[in-house]
Amino acid sequence: MQKSGSRSLPSLSVRIDLDAEGRIGPGKIQLLEKIREFGSISAAGRAMDMSYKRAWDLVDEINRICRQAAVERQTGGRNGGGAMLTPFGISLVARYRKIERDAASAVRKELAALRSDIGRPKRSAEPVVNCVA
DSSP states (O other), X not given: OOOTTSOOOSOOOOOEEOSSSOEEOHHHHHHHHHHHHHSOHXXXXXXXXXXXXXXXXXXXXXXXXXXXXXXXXXXXXXXXOEEEEOHHHHHHHHHHHHHHHXXXXXXXXXXXXXXXXXXXXXXXXOOOOOOOO
């Protein structure tokens, strides 16, 4: 979410709790974006340095917690299967990114103030000098 060249900390990360056990955050959204980019769960997983099983488990979790498919697998064909985002999946990514932008905009001044406060050097205590006469 940070622009390159700007100091990276502090930054805002958005996680949306959909229910007591299901949440959507930056990792799952990035996985969906990679699936859309590569047309494959395994290629998306590789691009994110995760196993196919981990990527598939996350896709399965997204589809389950949203109660509708965000990713649809395509089987067979000359070059094998693949995967694509459903219209709901495309909408989920767009909605999450909008929430993320809106949240970042809402806290921009506070993050800048925090960055300034964190960047200030700590005051050092006056040295203690013991004199024995």
